[in-house]
Amino acid sequence: MAERDDELRRLIRRRWQVGGALTAVMMLAYFGFILLVAFAKPFVGTLILGGRVSVGIVMGACVIVLAPILTAIYVRWANRRHDVAVASVRARLKS
């Protein structure tokens, strides 16, 4: 019983770790973008692709696209791994 409870506790800790790590990635991307905009203006304003767009616009669009991508990664992990693992521990706890 206590052993299985430990297993559940490990899964719970794992979920906080995954959630925390993905939050850190999002924060890094976003605050990285803000810091570059604030402290590296010439770089952010550099024109690329034949002068039709700036580095900053590409970066901003990437941060926007990153948000749903990270979310999708999390949901996939949670649906396919986490839920299954929790369900199997719960089933064994009941038996």
Added chain:
Amino acid sequence: MTAVVVLASSLGKPNAVAIASFLGFVAITLVITMWAARRTRTSSQFFAAGGKISAVQNGFALAGDYMSAASFLGIAGLVSMSGFDGLIYSVGWLVGWPVITFLIAEPLRNLGKYTFADVVAYRLRQRPVRIAAAISTLTVVIFYLIAQMVGAGELIHLMFGLPYRGAILLVGGVMLLYVLFGGMIATTWVQIIKACLLLLGATLLAVLVLAQFGMNPLTLFSAARERYGDGVLAPGALVANPLEAISLGIALMFGTAGLPHILMRFYTVPDAQTARRSVAYATSLIGFFYLVTFILGFGASVLVGREAIGSVAKGGNMAAPLLAEVLGGTGFLGFISAVAFATILAVVAGLTLSGAAALAHDLWGHVVRRGNITETEQLRVARYATVGLAIVAIGLGVVFEGQNVAFMVGLAFSIAASANFPALLLSMTWRRFTTRAAVASMITGTVSTLTLILLSPTVWKDLLHHDEPILSLKNPGIITVPLSFLVAIVVSLLGREPDAETGFDDAQHRMHTGPPS
């Protein structure tokens, strides 16, 4: 060409399509409200739609609850007038959503019932936590409401030519009908319909813009650069002060995860899995919307012109409607105007409902009645609270007529980030977190944010007309969010609360596996 457009603009004149679209929206949503009213008999139905909303529905409703007219018209306007700088806001408004997915949505759904205070108070002493949470919730809701109501009055005046006070009454009145009779079920459907209309209108507009540039955004950016110079694609005056930009970023990122009307929506789905999927849909929809808005801003600056946009409304707020008129004529202008109106109604309804939940569920149910409250009484109090909040919203809309209230949305985000987010996160993740710490942190977050805003250039100098602001920072997030965390941690370490520590394992268990079946 641009001068002709301005002279010929039908903005602010009674417009058949605008009025028809708007009346159509109100008629359909009121029919839905009548249908919802028959399904709103318990407080669970009133506050949480009985937990029967699907993931896709809640995804659209979350997007509809969140995407305000301020972000649609405001960001398109900002981009049209200052180019790249507007993108900084678009990004900021989105990045809080993954934080909700990763840290908040699932535990919240499993642990709470109607409000985020359910989660914070789960293993702590109910009354003090609920009082503090209700104070911060109501503060956020009131400031957000003021910004929406004043914005609605001005917008409708500008778009339909309706008098300001009439517009305020109309918005407050229709919203009251939705929430009072249809509760969360009606509010959810109003938000879903609004989200669809807003996404449809904005996408259509963006396709029309891109059609002028060979369907290539890069051609659009070059056209803007040719007209306004290299600066349009580079950071400008908005981030003159790096500290300010970071501070705003902190408020937007963590404030989103502490907004009571957004958090409340996670109780409308049946379980944590659905909550998780719904927030993924919402994040995609909102991200797509901000990319589209960016295209609209650039489109307006090239096709309408900054001079023309600036001459209609300061800050460029009418960029998107003017663009609609240039590309799709008066009919399209009317449709976009009606969509902007619907947008405000959906946001205001969500805000009022979350305020009513704080009053009826947290304050009346748990503080006054100490958790012993009948279903009938709970629902009755919720409806009184709704009427009260609608009156307050209308009253404040009238009081703040003509005031610059744009900063109040930022203020609401700052309070949500510093008062709600730290307490919510620590209550879920830290065993040693105590009742006193939760109360101290929520009160510190609310009071310090209000104080710093009062002393900031926005209020002290621009609003109260003092010579020099006491504080040079406009966004207090960089001070108040760490301060609230610090207060929470120090107060927790100063005194132990054995009951709270004992309850931690049970809370963790339930957060991840749901209520015992």
